Amino acid sequence: MFKEERKSSRFDWSHLGDIEWGRPNLGPQTAVAVYRLMQFTLRDAIISHTDVATANRIFFDAGQSAGKAFHEHLLQKNQDFDAFIAALQETLRTLSIGILRVETSDLLKHRFILTVAEDLDCSGLPISDELVCTFDEGFISSLFSAHFGKRFTARETDCWCTGDRVCRFEVVLADV
């Protein structure tokens, strides 16, 4: 299940386990620092073993699997775009992932600009002139792909780490 060799994603929501049953005393919450400890040590190790480009690809792909499962399990299918955004905003907020806001939504050209404030991954990190939210790029792209039933890609254009106060993502149809 967890340690079998594979060539493509086999992630399933059930891999997250029954948290309520497993943590009767500690409950489902943890600290943001713990999440970041995992994310940035993992990135560190992957880069050490491979290279930055590989690390980025791994984070993007993992984000995509996460987005797909997230859409399947936490969002409703077949909603209109406004309802999808409203539900996504609500869910991201409830789970303390970030404050999602929309700056542009062009449903004809399929082009969207979103921002995430107080982002789980990067808000408060040291300024490094790097766009670090690669996982989020994969996550957002597959959320949009799942919603529209077409392949989307998301690119981070501003990040806390580049000196912005929000992460800004441009979401467009992927080249087929």
Add this chain to the structure above:
Amino acid sequence: MTGTTLPGNHMDHNDIERLDRISAHIHALLHNEQPDPLDLTGQREDEVRQVGEFVNALTEALSSLTNAAHQLSIGDMDVSIVANLPACHHLKNLQATLRHLTWQTGQIAKGDFSQRVEFLGEFSHSFNLMVEQLEAYRQRILGQNRELERLAITDPLTGVFNRRYFMGFITKEFLRSQRYSHIFSAIQMDIDHFKKINDAHGHAVGDEVLKAFTANCQEILRECDVLGRFGGEEFSIILPETEREGALVVAERIRQTIADLKVYVDDKTVRFTVSIGITSLRKDDTGLEAILRRADEALYLAKNGGRNKVVAA
């Protein structure tokens, strides 16, 4: 800038002259002027030269900040805020909020009244109040429109459909039945001696009779049947998907119910009857007029045959 020690007693005339230029430069900055870059060339480890470089970097950042703040203040929400001063971060935050606000306003214009503004203090409060009130107004207008529509198609006294709506409905029903070979029946009704009721008891009682009549008809009819007031005491019914036999049963039930009915107004008890003519769509009916004429003729026969009767044509 930490680590830089300002020159002490070992300053020469040249250093003092350069410090003067720094003072003048900062003075200009503080007074909102745009000074030229400071020219403080000197040795590599020359502290005064370093101060000059810091001041120049700060000048550039401030000028970029000023420009961004100006652009934002005149509504250019896409201005790029490049300087890395704490004030720029606040400005970027504001920029993101304004860009989202712009999108939200567009959404509200489209009719998405679920949008709420955050992070803009009192403005958020007022804006959200505005959206809530807009939505409340919209709901009220929608309600009024529905009421106006209802009034436009109903008879104010009895609440059944008026002649105009009824004619529109029967026209549609006729076209539908032609296209899909569906059957329907039409009923024409006239309250017997209605003028006498009015003359004997007054119009108020007459009105109560009309109301009681339609209320009792509605009890008998199905949801899909349509009852309309054609004129004074004349009413019509369309029974979709109903053959002649079915229409006869309905008409007879109405006749009997009305014949048994007692209407109490003040201390008076009024009894009345109704004459009914019915017809159903025939294969050779080429127009609506033929059906209505047949129903009228049947009603005429019912009246002439002694009233309180159902006649089918």
